[in-house]
Amino acid sequence: MNRLGRLLLFALGGGVVSVLFVLATFDLPDFGSSIHLYRDLAVPAAVQHHTANVVSAVNFDQRAIDTFGEETILVASVVGAAALLRPSADESERRAPDLGRTLESTRLVGYVLMPVTLVLGVDVVLHGGITPGGGFQGGVVLATGLHLIYVTGTYPALERLRPVVPFEVAESLGAAGFALLGLLGIWTSGAFLGNFLPLGAFGQILSTGTVQVLSALVGLEVLGSMIVLLSSFFAQEISIRKAGADQ
Amino acid sequence: MTALVAIALTVVAVAGTAVVLADAPGRQAVTLSVFGMTLVVLFVILQAPDVALSELGVGTAVVPLMVMLTVRTMRKDRRQRGHREDE
Amino acid sequence: MSIYAYLVAGYLILIGSYGIVRSRHLVHAVVSLSVAQAGTYVLLLAVGYQRAASAPVFGSTTKPNTGVVDPVVQAMTLTDIVVSATVTALLLALAVQINKRHGTVDPDDLAALRG
Amino acid sequence: MLPTTADLMPVVVAVPVAMACLLAVLGRALPRRAVDALTLLTMLGVTVATVVLLRDTGTGRTYTWLGGWTPHGNVGVGIAFVADPLSAGLAVMIGVLATCALLFAWHYLDAVGGHFHALMLFFAAGMEGFVFSADLFDMVVFFELMGASAYALTGFHVEDETAVEGGLNFGLVNSLGAYLSLAGVALLYGRVGQLGLPQLGEALGHHRPDALVVASFVLVMTGFMVKGALVPLHFWLADAHAVAPAPVCVLFSGVMVELGLYGVARVYFTVYGETLPHDDIRRAFLVLGVVTAVVGAAMCLGQRHLKRLLAFSTIAHMGLFTVGFALLSSDGIGGTAVWVVGHAGVKSALFLLAGLLLERYGTVDELELHGKARDQRLGAALFFLAAIGLAGLPPFGTALGKSIAEDATLTSGYHWGPALFVVVSALTGGAVLRFGARAYLGLGDAPHPEELAEATPGDEEPEGSVSGRTPLTMLSAIVVLLLAGLAAGLVPDIGRAAAHAAERLIDGPGYAAQLLSGVRPPAPEPEPAAVWTSTGVVLSLLSTGLALLVAAAGLWLRRLRWLHVLTPVMHRLHRLHTGHIGDYVAWLFVGMAALAALVGLPLM
Secondary structure, three states, X not given: OOHHHHXXXXXXXXXXXXXXXXXXXXXXXXXXXXXXXXXXXXXXXXXXXXXXXXXXXXXXXXXXXXXXXXXXXXHHHXXXXXXXXXXXXXXXXXXXXXXXXXXXXXXXXXXXXXXXXXXXXXXXHHOOOOOOOOHHHHHHHHHHHHHHHHHHOOHHHHHHHOOHHHHHHHHHHHHHHHHHHHHHHHHHHOOOOOOOOOEOOOOXXXXXXXXXXXXXXXXXXXXXXXXXXXXXXXXXXXXXXXXXXXX | OOHHHHHHHHHHHHHHHHHHHOOOHHHHHHHHHXXXXXXXXXXXXXXXXXXXXXXXXXXXXXXXXXXXXXXXXXXXXXXXXXXXXXX | XXXXXXXXXXXXXXXXHHHHHHOOOHHHHHHHHHHHHHXXXXXXXXXXXXXXXXOOEOOOOOOOOOOEOOHHHHHHHHXXXXXXXXXXXXXXXXXXXXXXXXXXXXHHHHHHHHO | OOOOHHHHHHHHHHHHHHHHHHHHHHOOOOOHHHHHHHHHHHHHHHHHHXXXXXXXXXXXXXXXXXXXXXXXOOEOOOOXXXXXXXXXXXXXXXXXXXXXXXXXXXXXXXXXXXXHHHHXXXXXXXXXXXXXXXXXXXXXXXXXXXXXXXXXXXXOOOOOHHHHHHHXXXXXXXXXHHHHHHXXXXXXXXXXXXXXXXXXXXXXXXXXXXXXXXXXXXXXHHHHHHHOOOOOOOHHHHHHHHHOOXXXXXXXXXXXXXXXXXXXXXXXXXXXXXXXOHHHHHHHHHHHHHHHHHHHHHHHHOOOEHHHHHHHHHHHHHHHHHHHHHOOOHHHHHHHHHHXXXXXXXXXXXXXXXXXXXXXXXXXXXXXXXOOOOOOHHHHHHHHHHHHHHHOOOOOHHHHHHHHHHHHHHHOOOOOHHHHHHHHHHHHHHHHHHHXXXXXXXXXXXXXXXXXXXXXXXXXXXXXXXXXXXXXXXXHHHHHHHHHHHHHHHOOOHHHHHHHHHHHHHOHHHHHHHHHHOOOOOOOOOOOOOOOOHHHHHHHHHHHHHHHHHHHHHHHOOOOOHHHHHOHHHHHHHHHOOOOHHHHHHHHHHHHHHHHHHHHHHHO
C-alpha cells in the first residue's frame, strides 16, 4: 500500500472512532465533578489500614494484585530486553574503550538535570513520613540519579560504581519477594496479598502493615530493573562490536 | 475548569504533536523529554504528585535516555555495516 | 468546555497512532506509541479530577476526608508509567536488532525487502 | 488459616513468577538441565493445581477476593479471582500446553542463561492471571504481561532478521491495542466509578446504551480483538507465528489467541450483557467471524512456508470460533470450547513438527522440502494424523466441537453455518495435508528451479542442533498433544460439560449475584448430552474428504500457485499483508470503526 492509501485508510478509521469518542465524552461526568464512587470507598478503606497515602493503599493493599502484575511486567520486560540485546553469535562484547571519552552533547543535559533530580530525590525522602508508599517513584528517582553520573561522566566510571549483577539480584528479589509475601497472606490472613502485618499508629511510617514492605520491595525492584535495562542499552552503544569490525 | 488546567492541557497537546511530527531520529530524545516535562506540570496541577514524580523520572529521563542510546547504537551499527560492505 | 480535558486525551491517543502510521523510522514509531499511551494517563487523571480538591495524601495532621481527587486513577497511572518504560525498552531493543540485521529501520524499506 | 481451593488461583500465578525471578538470576550459574527441570516441574505443578481447581469447581464458581477486600452491597475496592468451568478449563489448557512446550524445548534452542525459561514462566503466569481476573483493569494488566513476554519470545532468535521484525510488529500493534483497551476502561470508570466486572455489570445494568457505553465497548474490545486476530486486526499474527520458536507457537496458537476471544466473551457477558442487545452483538461478531474465517482460509491456501500456513489456519479457525461465540447460546459456545481444545492439540502438534523439520533441514518451505523428509516415517505419521485432525476427522475434538457448533448454527437459524464450517476446515486442513504430501511423501510435480529461487519470507536458521534420531522428549510432547486433541472428542460427557461451562459464562447476572452477594447458582439442568450425531459425523467425514481433494488439487492442478493465477482477488489479498507497521495500525482503526458501526448504528 502506498503512503497516501495508508493515510486515507487511517483517516477513515480514525475519523469514525474519533466521532464516537467525542460523543462519548459528552456522557462522562463534567471534568472536575465531585462524583467519585471508588474514591469514597478507597479513602475509608485506607484509613482502616492506617495508610495515610491513599494512592499507596490502593497500589499495595486494595488493588495489590494489579501492582503484582505490573511489576511482573517490569521483570519480564527486563529479562526480555536483556535476552534481545545479548551479543549475538557474530558479535563480541569487549571492554569499554577510551576511559577518558565523554559524550559532549549529553554532558550538558546531565548538568541541567542533575540538580533537579537530586532535589527531587531529597523531596521523596523527606516525604517518606507523609507518603509512606512510593516504591515506584522512589525506585525511579534513585535509578535516574545514579545514571546522571554517566551523563556527566564516563561509562567506565559508571560501570565501576555500578556493577550490574547486584541490581539483577535486587530486581528479582523484589519481584519474588512480592509473590512470596502474597502467598504468605493466604495462610496468615486467608487471602492472597492479605495485609497481615500488625498496623501501627496512623501516619507513622511503619503503621501500614504489609503496605510499607511491599512498597519497599517494589522500590528495590524498580531500581534494579531500570539499571539493568539501561545497562543493556549502554552495552549495545559502547562495548558490543561486530566481530571483525575495528572500532 | 480553571485557566491553568486548560493551558497545561493545551501545552501537552502541542508538545505531543511536536513529538509525532519531528522526523529526525536524533531529535526524538529531546522532544520526548520536553513532552514528558509538560506532562509532569499537568500532573502536578491535577493534584497527582505521585504520578508526576514517576513521570519525571521515567518520561523526562529514563525513556529519552534509552531512545538516545538506541539512535546512537543504530548509527554505530550502520557505520560498521558500511565498513564491512566497503571491504 | 467541560470536556476539553477528555478531548486532549483522545487527541493524544489519535495523534500517537497517526505518528505510527506515517512513521519512516521505527524509533519514531515507538516514541509515537508512548505519546498515545500518555493519552491514557491524561484520560484517567482527567476522569478522577475534582475541582478544588487536594491530593489524596493525608499527613499526620490532616484529617482523612473524601475531599481529595480520585486516588484510584492515580494508582493506575503511576504503575502504568513505570511499565511503559520497560515495554518501550523492549520495543527499542527489537528495533536495534532489526537495524543490525537489515541496515534500515524505515518501515517502507522493510516492507520492500519482503517483496 | 488453611488454604481453600480458591487460593489455588493466585498460587498458579505467583509461583511461576517467583520461579521465573529465581531463574533470571540463577540461570547462568545453574546447569542447563537443572533450569529445564525446575521450569518443567513448576508448570507440571501448575497443571496439577488447575486440574484440582477444575474438579472442585464442578459446574459452579470458585472465587476469592484478593487481600480479603470483600465488597459491600454492589460496590467494593477489591479484586476477585474467579474460576468457572470455562476459565478453569482454560487454565488447565495453559498448563498442559506450557508443559508440552517445555518438554519439547528440553533438547531445543540454545537457551541463554535461563532467559527463555523465565520468559515462558512469565508468559504462562500472565495467561493464568488473565483467565481468572474479575476486574477490567486487572485484565488489561495481565493482558500486557502476556504481551511483554510474548514479544520477547517472538524475537528470541535475534540472529534471525524476520524474527526481530515479527516481534516488533507484534509488540507495537498489541501494545497499542492494550492502550486503547485502557482508554475504554477509563471511560467506563468515569461513568461507574468501579472496575470489577460484576460491579460494572450491575451498574450498567439496564442503562440505555448511550455513546459512552458503545465507545467503551469498542475500545475495550479492540485490545482483545487484536489478540484474537480478528480481520482486519490479524496482520501481526502471521508475522509473529512464522518466526517465533516452535515451542512458543504452541502457546501462541494453542491458547493465547483464543484468550483474546475469551476476553471478548467474558467482558461482554459480565459487563455489557444487560445493556448492549444480544442481537446487535450477534450480528457484529458474526460478520467479523465470517470475514476472518474466509480471509484466513484463503490466505492459508496460498502459503508455502509451513509456520505461516499454520498461522493463517489459526486465523481461519479463530473466525469459526468467533462465529460459534456470536451465537451467544450455550451449545454454540460449548461446541466452540470443545473445538478450541481439539484445535489446540492438533495445531500445537503441527507447530512442533514444523520445529522438527526446521531443525533437521533448516527450512520449512514446501517446495524446498519436496520429498526431502521421506525418511521421517514417524514424523510423517504424526503429521498426517494431526492434519486430518485439523480438517475435522472424527473422533478428534475438532470434529466433535465442530458438529456441536454446526447444530447450534442451525438452531439459531443460520443455515449457512455448517457449510462455512465444513469448507473452511477443509481448506485449512487441505493446505496442511498438501504440505505433508509434498514434504514427507514427495508427491506432486517437482518444483521449478525458478520457484525455488524465489526468496521465501524467512530463510531461517535452524533453531537447535539435533541430528540423528529425534529425542524422546520431543516426540512425547507431540504425542501427548495429539492424544489431548483426541481425548477432547472421546471423553464421555465432554459435550455436556462444555455446555454447562458455556451456561455459566453466559449468565452475567448470576455471576454478579454470586460474587457480590454470595448467591449460589442453581444446579445446571441435566440437558441432553451433546454427543456425536450422525449428521455431525457425516459432515466431519465430508470436510475430511474435501480436505483430501483440496490437497490433491494443490499438488497436481497447475502447481502451487493455481489459486493466485485464477483469481486476482487472491493476489490483492496477499498484497495487503505487507509487513508494514503503518498499514497494520491503519487497519486496526478500520477494524474499530467497523465494530463501532456494527454495534452503534442499529442503536441510533
